[in-house]
């Protein structure tokens with residue numbers, strides 16, 4: 001989820017980016033492109049695939065506005081200027097259609113709602129008694145940070161133990177900061193329990209919370225963890241980074257799941273729901289050990305995660321030095337698509353981004369096919385469209401398999417104008433030029449149409465088309 005928040009920021013810092021920077025230098029960035037990508041495994045027949053049903057599934061329980069840091073980070077990732085006013089509007093602005101996926105988690109017997117994030121690696125929870133700051137570092141009352149609870153109390157946990165002499169330190173491009181000590185404790189999601197999981201419990205937060213979550217479940221790779229071998233958070237660096245197993249890899253190590261899969265099915269909302277609700281208990285499933293329990297079709301493919309490398313974790317499992325679930329897209333298909341050069345570059349499966357961000361020529365050519373056509377709003381730089389426009393077909397081909405996107409996903413109401421008319425944007429937005437270093441995003445607009453099953457141990461992801469719903 002959206003927590004891509006952390007992931008993307010970590011990604012940027014790995015690239016050597018600074019707050020507000022629009023250029024990234026590839027100093028530490030070691031991207032491994034897979035030859036295997038040329039031979040994806042098509043799971044055409046006998047689907048239910050080779051994938052087993054999940055051992056454990058939990059529902060997604062709520063939607064909340066995405067944090068600003070994520071929007072800014074995404075803007076920066078796409079090479080846009082985060083310091084100008086336009087950056088605020090590049091990504092959806094806290095509208096009902098822009099949300100995070102949350103689920104309940106128990107840590108040391110204490111219950112919290114955490115954001116689910118396939119783009120970051122730490123599972124952290126704010127600590128009771130924390131100090132809150134604004135983004136300029138001025139002390140504030142705790143409620144300004146807008147966590148969904150008073151926080152975790154390590155003294156009240158029978159299973160908590162401190163992880164001595166280390167610290168947690170994350171700084172976001174928009175100035176958000178979380179830092180503090182780290183412990184190990186039992187973490188339970190649904191029926192899945194992991195013992196002695198490393199859990200940062202920050203005491204200092206400059207946080208733009210949503211009033212519901214108290215932290216994040218990071219489902220990405222060990223390389224993205226941000227715990228450092230120093231008690232002085234100022235001394236945190238790549239050199240003293242402690243690579244540890246994130247929650248799901250710990251579950252694999254502790255044999256709490258039969259198979260090394262976690263799977264996500266994200267449901268689309270209806271226009272009507274988005275209009276009136278800020279809470280929806282039926283947004284899909286996060287599943288462990290197999291594929292999420294929703295009806296699927298036979299159309300399915302397994303492809304390697306690009307950038308995955310077999311560094312080993314402390315406990316000997318393969319991990320990756322990247323934090324993203326990146327795939328190669330073969331092509332985008334829509335009326336007139338034969339005239340545009342499509343996707344040469346990395347595309348990230350991101351549960352935390354609402355819309356798709358595709359190469360400029362793709363976004364422009366597709367926008368022109370709406371009737372009436374979608375046009376770029378000069379203020380927001382987003383493609384806006386009549387809410388009742390006719391939507392052209394669109395499909396994404398990955399590993400030789402073509403996954404259509406439901407037309408309902410391609411028009412999103414984002415708010416009202418001064419005359420109370422609903423403003424709509426398209427689900428396919430401009431992610432910048434298709435050039436070296438570019439990163440594009442397959443967001444919720446795409447992910448509503450597939451079940452995404454991640455295998456972070458073998459570095460593969462399986463996309464399976466959902467039955468219409």
Ligand SMILES: *[C@@H]1O[C@H](CO)[C@@H](O)[C@H](O)[C@H]1NC(C)=O
Pocket residue numbers: 059060061103104
């Ligand atoms: C999470 O916990 C709250 C409070 O106990 C409960 O009301 C809610 O239904 C739970 N949500 C899910 C998705 O289980």
Ligand SMILES: *[C@@H]1O[C@H](CO)[C@@H](O)[C@H](O)[C@H]1NC(C)=O
Pocket residue numbers: 127128129152153154155
């Ligand atoms: C836990 O106990 C220690 C020692 O008594 C105390 O300093 C600390 O503030 C307590 N933490 C919380 C969150 O209550």
Ligand SMILES: *[C@@H]1O[C@H](CO)[C@@H](O)[C@H](O)[C@H]1NC(C)=O
Pocket residue numbers: 229242
């Ligand atoms: C931290 O660094 C010290 C000194 O180099 C080392 O002995 C210790 O094992 C490190 N701790 C961890 C958790 O890596």
Ligand SMILES: *[C@@H]1O[C@H](CO)[C@@H](O)[C@H](O)[C@H]1NC(C)=O
Pocket residue numbers: 169170171177179232233234235236237238
């Ligand atoms: C966190 O670590 C970075 C170095 O990686 C450092 O520049 C920054 O000041 C630290 N943040 C805090 C609040 O100590």
Ligand SMILES: *[C@@H]1O[C@H](CO)[C@@H](O)[C@H](O)[C@H]1NC(C)=O
Pocket residue numbers: 272273275276
């Ligand atoms: C949403 O609220 C508006 C205004 O109160 C109402 O007219 C409309 O019927 C509601 N829609 C749904 C699906 O409840």
Ligand SMILES: *[C@@H]1O[C@H](CO)[C@@H](O)[C@H](O)[C@H]1NC(C)=O
Pocket residue numbers: 341343344434435
């Ligand atoms: C993308 O790849 C195609 C075929 O390999 C090539 O013709 C095209 O020039 C590339 N696009 C860009 C922007 O370089």
Ligand SMILES: *[C@@H]1O[C@H](CO)[C@@H](O)[C@H](O)[C@H]1NC(C)=O
Pocket residue numbers: 386388
């Ligand atoms: C779409 O809505 C506009 C007004 O918002 C209306 O003028 C137009 O006739 C509608 N088009 C269709 C196809 O319903």
Ligand SMILES: *[C@@H]1O[C@H](CO)[C@@H](O)[C@H](O)[C@H]1NC(C)=O
Pocket residue numbers: 418419420
């Ligand atoms: C728009 O709707 C809101 C709430 O329904 C109302 O307070 C406001 O006056 C309306 N504005 C216009 C221009 O009609």
Ligand SMILES: CC(=O)N[C@H]1CO[C@H](CO)[C@@H](O)[C@@H]1O
Pocket residue numbers: 344345346434435436437438
């Ligand atoms: C990471 C990657 O594959 N980058 C490619 C993006 O597209 C340009 C133009 O085709 C290539 O030169 C890059 O290698």
